[in-house]
Amino acid sequence: MSYGYIKIGSEEKAFIAKVEEISGxxxxxxxxxxxCSAGCAFSYKMDKTVNQFIHLIQLGQKERTLDANTHWICASCFTCTVRCPREIDVAALMEAVREISLRxxxxxxxxxxLPKESLEKLPNIALVSNFRKKTG
Ligand code: SF4
Ligand code: SF4
Known part of the structure; x- marks a missing residue:
């Protein structure tokens, strides 16, 4: 994916630094x-694949990163973290972006x-997971 010419200035660097600080x-x-993308069971639901999402972070593209649904679709299963040949804790990056978004x-x-019908259909684990994402 090409984003054309992108200047990584102070705002972009601040976003990258924040993600790195929170995620370690x-x-x-x-x-x-x-x-990571190839192993993620939820890639098909993501508007940016996991590696595209990380690329946005590398470019300091805060708005595009927060606008993606990737970090919300992520179920924190850690498959990507286990598969990464660079030993990056990708799930921690997802958590960091969720945290920045919610802050x-x-x-x-x-x-x-949430509509009552959705609450009746959603498995408890989905609600617990959602609360965890919101308070993590
Ligand atoms: S932790 Fe999230 S991004 Fe990584 S494989 Fe699991 S669902 Fe996909
Ligand atoms: S190096 Fe790791 S985080 Fe980057 S694309 Fe490969 S598996 Fe994903």
Whole structure:
């Protein structure tokens, strides 16, 4: 995927630094091999694949990163973390982006706003997982 010419200035660097601080990972360790995306059971639901998502972080593209659904679809199964040849804890990157998103917009996902029919259909584990994402 090409994003054209992107200047990595102070805002971009601040976003990269924040993701790295929260996750404890070096995003530039990633060499875009795509193994994380290939092993993710939820890739088909993501508008940016896992490695595309990491590429956005490497470029400091905060808005595009937060706008993606990738970190919300992620189920924190750690398959990507286990598969990464660079030993990057990819799941921790997902968690870091969720945290940044929720710090900026704590009301992004409100359980109270979910329709009753969805609450009846959703398995308990999905709700617990959602709460964990929101409070992690
Ligand atoms: S598996 Fe690791 S190195 Fe490969 S694209 Fe994913 S994060 Fe990057
Ligand atoms: S931790 Fe998230 S991104 Fe990684 S393989 Fe599991 S669901 Fe996919």
């Amino acid at each position: 990972q070096n995003v530039y360790s990633c060499y875009q091999c795509g193994k 900026e917009n704590p009301e992004k996902v409100r359980i109270a706003d």
